[in-house]
Amino acid sequence: MxxxxxxxxxxxxxxxxxxxxxxxxxxxxxxxxxxxxxxxxxxxxxxxxxxxxxxxxxxxxxxxxxxxxxxxxxxxxxxxxxxxxxxxxxxxxxxxxxxxxxxxxxxxxxxxxxxxxxxxxxxxxxxxxxxxxxxxxxxxxxxxxxxxxxxxxxxxxxxxxxxxxxxxxxxxxxxxxxxxxxxxxxxxxxxxxxxxxxxxxxxxxxxxxxxxxxxxxxxxxxxxxxxLSMTQQDMESTILNDCKAAEIVKPLLSDKQYEVFQINALRSLFWKLIDPAFNALPYDKRRYLLERISKVVSSYNEELIQKYFKLELPIVSLLSKGYIDLAMEYTQMHISRKFWYVQGNNLLKQYKRQTAFLNSKSWRITRPLRILNEKRRKFKKQFKMKFSQ
Missing domain, CATH: 3.90.550.10 (Spore Coat Polysaccharide Biosynthesis Protein SpsA; Chain A)
Structure with missing residues (x-):
């Protein structure tokens, strides 16, 4: 063969x-x-x-x-x-x-x-x-x-x-x-x-x-x-695994290369940090996990983080300086922002569907029938009121 x-x-x-x-x-x-x-x-x-x-x-x-x-x-x-x-x-x-x-x-x-x-x-x-x-x-x-x-x-x-x-x-x-x-x-x-x-x-x-x-x-x-995704099943272990992966990868890379790899690592981490499942963890666990993440970003390239994580840059900055509680508050703000963004997006989609339907040919064609049905409904209502007196 x-x-x-x-x-x-x-x-x-x-x-x-x-x-x-x-x-x-x-x-x-x-x-x-x-x-x-x-x-x-x-x-x-x-x-x-x-x-x-x-x-x-x-x-x-x-x-x-x-x-x-x-x-x-x-x-x-x-x-x-x-x-x-x-x-x-x-x-x-x-x-x-x-x-x-x-x-x-x-x-x-x-x-x-x-x-x-x-x-x-x-x-x-x-x-x-x-x-x-x-x-x-x-x-x-x-x-x-x-x-x-x-x-x-x-x-x-x-x-x-x-x-x-x-x-x-x-x-x-x-x-x-x-x-x-x-x-x-x-x-x-x-x-x-x-x-x-x-x-x-x-x-x-x-x-x-x-x-x-x-x-x-x-x-x-x-x-x-x-x-359920692994993140939903066990938020704690998946974050710890991401941190461990960054730790074992670091010796393979030069300092400049690690700065680029941090974007890779942070993509995985931020996806979990702004999940409501993270916010649902007890305070001590959230603090512990953020302390572990702080080691991943103990040093970083601000220009690169700004390019890929403009909104999350304050979290990286706070973690690198050891301000864990402030970083935790910032993640909570992002979770709220994500929630309302999703809610707003869903409402916008619903509005677009309804608008498209109201502007559709089928809706316009059926207008005379809908007017006739409305007149019949009003007539029946008046007729019932007249004979019920």
Whole structure:
């Protein structure tokens, strides 16, 4: 059997609702499913997931199932175990509840082969699980004008702004021998933030990498009541994981590089700090978490923070100076601002829908009938009043 072009690693836990659709997007890849090696690492699923995985392994010779003996509770271990089994020329990751455009891997592979980069990166779009139309949008990272053009065989010294780009290991097609040469691994035991370490290793160790402004990944946001986000499930641990990720990444970077990476870290943190779930925590916990965050921003580049977090700059400034209680008050103000912004946005949408309906052709056409019905209603009312006297 020829060497697979790409090894795709999926960390899997209780995804029977999503895995078939994700696998379908692998089957449909224009690069050819036969050129892929699919490594599914089952982290002790308790639903019907394993039955589905066994079906695939039985039907396709290029599908491999690894069953972990003990649940790790985080994606780091399954990814690390999957990397031990890689046979493909390149390695990439896929989360089993997300999707791929049909030509995703072909686009990345062609660039990798042409430019011989250590890794090739694309962009991603998100969609809501609850949206039947699956309208997609770009994360703010990829809306930056710097991310609208291609970069071929560049280094992080040439394009340091990549350090602030949203961490997404599933966007990067990496040479498998590069991973083995440098012994790249994920931090284990962290439910979030573990991929930042892997990502920063890629950027700092790669002599050359490439980027194409092409959508190669469709990220599902699971926002229904039965699938609460990790932030909603455990605000404290997710913030602590973000802080830990920043701490373990810092030694990999120069001071200037870390200033850029702080934007990456703060995006994750501010998303949680302005969530009402943070405000619902007891005072002592909020204070403790802000104290941990203050270490992440003990020093910072004010110009960069001003560029990306103009409204949140006072929080960063207060935390860096140790004014924890004042920073807490400022986060509360942002939570209120976010709440009223959402309320106002919803009212505006409702107003636009009603206005569009009132201006619609169907509403105008039915006007005579509505006038007639109103006259009938008034006549009936008068008739009842007359004979009830």
């Amino acid at each position: 020829n060497q697979p072009y790409i090894s795709v690693i999926l960390p899997i836990y209780n995804v029977e609702q999503y895995i078939r659709e994700a696998f379908e997007t692998l089957l449909n890849q224009t690069i050819g499913f036969e050129h892929l090696e699919i490594i599914m690492v089952n982290d002790c699923s308790t639903d019907g997931t394993i039955k589905i995985l066994n079906e695939y392994a039985h039907k396709y010779t290029n599908v491999k199932i690894i069953n972990l003996p003990v649940n790790s509770g985080a994606p780091g271990t399954p990814r690390n175990e999957g990397m031990k089994e890689v046979n493909g020329k390149y390695t990439i990751f896929l989360d089993p509840d997300d999707l791929l455009p049909v030509d995703a891997y072909e686009k990345l592979y062609k660039v990798a082969e042409k430019w011989d980069s250590d890794f090739v990166m694309g962009t991603m779009e998100s969609f809501k699980d609850s949206d039947p139309k699956r309208k997609t949008w770009f994360h703010m990272t990829f809306r930056d004008y710097l991310m609208k053009k291609s970069y071929y065989n560049v280094s992080i010294k040439e394009v340091p702004f990549f350090l602030q780009v949203k961490t997404a290991v599933y966007l990067k097609l990496v040479k498998s021998n590069f991973i083995k040469k440098h012994g790249l691994r994920f931090v284990e035991g962290m439910k979030n933030g573990e991929d930042k370490y892997y990502d920063m290793q890629l950027f700092t160790l790669a002599k050359k990498f490439s980027y194409i402004p092409e959508t190669i990944y469709l990220y599902r946001t699971r926002d229904d009541e039965n699938n």
